[in-house]
Amino acid sequence: MIEQLQISDLSFTLRRSERRKTIGITVDRDGSLILRAPFECPDEQLERAVKEKLLWTYTKLAEKKLLFRPTRPKKFIDGEGFHYLGESYRLLLIDPQSTRNSTLPLKLQDGWFMLRSNERPRAEQHFEAWYTQQARDWLRMRAARFVARVDVQPRSMDVRSLGFRWGSCSPTGYLNFHWRIILLPPEIIDYIIVHELVHLREAHHSLEFWRRVERIIPDYLQRKKWLSENGCKV
Numbered sequence: 001m002i003e004q005l006q007i008s009d010l011s012f013t014l015r016r017s018e019r020r021k022t023i024g025i026t027v028d029r030d031g032s033l034i035l036r037a038p039f040e041c042p043d044e045q046l047e048r049a050v051k052e053k054l055l056w057t058y059t060k061l062a063e064k065k066l067l068f069r070p071t072r073p074k075k076f077i078d079g080e081g082f083h084y085l086g087e088s089y090r091l092l093l094i095d096p097q098s099t100r101n102s103t104l105p106l107k108l109q110d111g112w113f114m115l116r117s118n119e120r121p122r123a124e125q126h127f128e129a130w131y132t133q134q135a136r137d138w139l140r141m142r143a144a145r146f147v148a149r150v151d152v153q154p155r156s157m158d159v160r161s162l163g164f165r166w167g168s169c170s171p172t173g174y175l176n177f178h179w180r181i182i183l184l185p186p187e188i189i190d191y192i193i194v195h196e197l198v199h200l201r202e203a204h205h206s207l208e209f210w211r212r213v214e215r216i217i218p219d220y221l222q223r224k225k226w227l228s229e230n231g232c233k234v
């Protein structure tokens with residue numbers, strides 16, 4: 001049984017030891033977080049220690065490029081580019097009166113993101129809702145095949161806002177994906193899905209973990225590299 005501690009949106013693997021006198025956090029080369037603590041250390045004390053070092057932890061993770069930094073805020077003006085499945089589409093503000101049969105505040109049509117101009121103050125929410133829906137549909141479609149190949153049975157899979165992470169996996173089998181995955185190219189989304197599914201078999205980024213990922217995605221290294229270099233730019 002691996003003890004996991006979930007704080008903010010980060011998951012720490014807890015390693016207790018008789019010899020240890022202090023609490024310390026290590027960020028592994030692959031980005032996994034390890035919390036070392038004295039054997040009898042109470043949970044509240046652990047939580048406090050982690051919360052004090054959250055900023056440090058995020059900085060370390062960002063240095064390793066496993067997190068994406070939020071991009072420049074969007075302005076929601078005509079011609080601005082928005083990503084979807086690795087492509088960029090421009091925004092067109094449309095007059096709500098002139099559009100026939102469209103009650104949707106936002107849609108992707110004929111290669112344009114069309115936003116009703118009167119909905120512009122809520123543009124950010126509309127985009128997030130639209131992306132979340134697309135990500136759910138995509139995930140449902142793509143995950144089925146990988147679930148069979150990894151041979152796992154996730155308790156649930158959902159799409160939400162996950163702070164700075166693309167995906168997360170709880171030891172009890174709940175997988176979550178950031179809605180922003182849908183901005184990425186399909187082959188990168190596949191890599192993120194497989195990565196989280198394999199975590200249901202291997203909690204850590206061990207040799208065996210990567211071997212399993214590779215069996216399903218032979219060129220996973222390239223995709224991993226692409227994600228760490230470009231993921232923050234979408």
Ligand SMILES: [Zn+2]
Nearest residue numbers: 195196199205
């Ligand atoms: Zn991982």
